[in-house]
Amino acid sequence: MNILITNDDGITAPGIKVLKEYMMNAGHQVLVCAPDVERSAIGHAITLRMPVWAKSYSLNGQFFGYASSGTPADCVKLGILQLARFKIDIVVSGINHGANLGTDVPYSGTVSGALEGAIMGYPSIAISDVSHQEPAYETAAAFLTNFLMSFDPKAIPPFGALNINVPSVPLSELKGFKITKQSNRRYDDFYEKRKDPYGNDYFWLMGNVIEEQPSFESDYYAVMNHYVSITPLSVFMNDEKTFNQLRQQFPG
Amino acid sequence: MNILITNDDGITAPGIKVLKEYMMNAGHQVLVCAPDVERSAIGHAITLRMPVWAKSYSLNGQFFGYASSGTPADCVKLGILQLARFKIDIVVSGINHGANLGTDVPYSGTVSGALEGAIMGYPSIAISDVSHQEPAYETAAAFLTNFLMSFDPKAIPPFGALNINVPSVPLSELKGFKITKQSNRRYDDFYEKRKDPYGNDYFWLMGNVIEEQPSFESDYYAVMNHYVSITPLSVFMNDEKTFNQLRQQFPG
Numbered sequence: 328m329n330i331l332i333t334n335d336d337g338i339t340a341p342g343i344k345v346l347k348e349y350m351m352n353a354g355h356q357v358l359v360c361a362p363d364v365e366r367s368a369i370g371h372a373i374t375l376r377m378p379v380w381a382k383s384y385s386l387n388g389q390f391f392g393y394a395s396s397g398t399p400a401d402c403v404k405l406g407i408l409q410l411a412r413f414k415i416d417i418v419v420s421g422i423n424h425g426a427n428l429g430t431d432v433p434y435s436g437t438v439s440g441a442l443e444g445a446i447m448g449y450p451s452i453a454i455s456d457v458s459h460q461e462p463a464y465e466t467a468a469a470f471l472t473n474f475l476m477s478f479d480p481k482a483i484p485p486f487g488a489l490n491i492n493v494p495s496v497p498l499s500e501l502k503g504f505k506i507t508k509q510s511n512r513r514y515d516d517f518y519e520k521r522k523d524p525y526g527n528d529y530f531w532l533m534g535n536v537i538e539e540q541p542s543f544e545s546d547y548y549a550v551m552n553h554y555v556s557i558t559p560l561s562v563f564m565n566d567e568k569t570f571n572q573l574r575q576q577f578p579g
Numbered sequence: 580m581n582i583l584i585t586n587d588d589g590i591t592a593p594g595i596k597v598l599k600e601y602m603m604n605a606g607h608q609v610l611v612c613a614p615d616v617e618r619s620a621i622g623h624a625i626t627l628r629m630p631v632w633a634k635s636y637s638l639n640g641q642f643f644g645y646a647s648s649g650t651p652a653d654c655v656k657l658g659i660l661q662l663a664r665f666k667i668d669i670v671v672s673g674i675n676h677g678a679n680l681g682t683d684v685p686y687s688g689t690v691s692g693a694l695e696g697a698i699m700g701y702p703s704i705a706i707s708d709v710s711h712q713e714p715a716y717e718t719a720a721a722f723l724t725n726f727l728m729s730f731d732p733k734a735i736p737p738f739g740a741l742n743i744n745v746p747s748v749p750l751s752e753l754k755g756f757k758i759t760k761q762s763n764r765r766y767d768d769f770y771e772k773r774k775d776p777y778g779n780d781y782f783w784l785m786g787n788v789i790e791e792q793p794s795f796e797s798d799y800y801a802v803m804n805h806y807v808s809i810t811p812l813s814v815f816m817n818d819e820k821t822f823n824q825l826r827q828q829f830p831g
Contacts, residue, residue: 368624370622372621373686373784374620374784375619375620376619379782380775380782400622404784405782433694434623446682484820487821506826509815516660518660532625532631532656559821561821562684562816564694564761564812564813565761566739569735570758573811576734577758
């Protein structure tokens with residue numbers, strides 16, 4: 328397959344390097360277009376009122392891919408519309424350094440890279456290593472390689488994407504994978520207030536995951552139990568239940 | 580009610596001024612916290628590795644609200660957790676200059692401001708004037724004022740938000756409102772390639788709405804026909820149909 332790879336940790340991140348290696352070793356043709364700096368928590372931002380740049384980026388003297396001034400969503404648009412010299416079959420965003428579970432999803436540049444592929448009509452996958460300490464990128468890359476041997480990405484519907492989270496363990500310790508739902512895993516946010524040298528208040532966002540018993544179907548439950556979590560997401564955020572309730576209340 | 584207002588056009592934008600005036604004239608207590616510059620198309624970005632600032636912003640010699648260095652999502656977090664001197668009942672993000680229909684939703688800083696409120700557990704509403712030329716902010720503000728007189732925001736479920744798009748017409752020409760679904764309205768994106776003075780290629784994103792016949796239930800159909808569109812959205816982007824299909828294929 329012809330794969331466009333992006334990420335939100337930036338083109339120099341180890342996760343994108345491992346992903347590219349595994350995909351090429353599996354016989355896929357790969358184009359990398361990724362942000363020139365880390366763009367974590369950038370969500371689905373795109374660059375509208377400014378232009379974007381894309382420069383060749385080399386690693387060990389060899390062309391590795393394009394480093395763009397844009398966001399992950401920009402990189403997907405630019406990669407597909409401008410930079411690719413072959414027809415893209417699938418967009419893969421990652422391997423992210425850290426989990427994209429529950430309420431991480433809307434903030435995630437990695438997931439947004441995949442959802443951008445979905446908007447553009449391409450089967451798309453986001454993949455993350457859930458550890459913030461010592462990621463096991465090889466586990467995630469090997470899992471995806473195997474998964475793509477048996478899974479036809481055309482099964483991903485238009486405007487849909489798979490959000491894959493991989494436990495940070497050796498491949499031999501993975502128990503398998505589960506099809507899951509985005510959970511309500513969230514954080515108890517707070518700010519630490521400080522004063523800058525000019526006398527102005529400023530605020531650091533802090534927070535820890537609120538530990539609740541996750542539902543059996545959830546993304547979080549799967550990775551807690553050493554399964555890879557594969558969550559089918561949609562660009563459409565429609566709340567069907569509330570739609571039906573309000574439509575009944577206001578037939579309009 | 581006690582309302583936190585944010586937007587993505589920035590604190591100096593006319594839409595936020597009209598919204599605040601209408602909400603206060605209707606007897607609501609209002610706190611404004613909005614970006615200090617325009618942050619359109621910023622999606623659900625938040626500021627994690629940097630601190631955020633919030634400075635008092637005055638208009639005609641009177642305190643208007645807080646101008647923050649952060650994104651709309653940051654402004655909602657900061658407003659609720661740090662700046663509010665009263666308990667917030669509802670978050671309102673807008674009035675945006677321009678439509679947030681169909682595939683605009685994931686890119687929208689305005690909608691993401693409301694979804695941030697939803698993640699934090701507050702009933703939340705995004706409101707946009709669909710015109711990119713001459714917005715009718717008074718129409719949108721008057722509509723919302725009336726709507727909040729008969730609609731209890733507690734009907735918005737946890738992790739849900741309403742995305743309201745208002746036709747850019749005089750109030751008398753509004754036909755009413757419809758409960759709708761986020762449509763697949765999208766753009767035929769392309770880039771215009773140029774060379775900068777240093778010899779590097781750079782790219783401007785361009786694109787027009789692809790005009791297709793929208794479904795009767797869609798956000799786009801409502802505003803095309805001079806109805807206000809009210810779309811119940813969810814932070815959960817689960818694709819239930821694909822979940823069920825893949826779960827059957829991979830019982831795991």
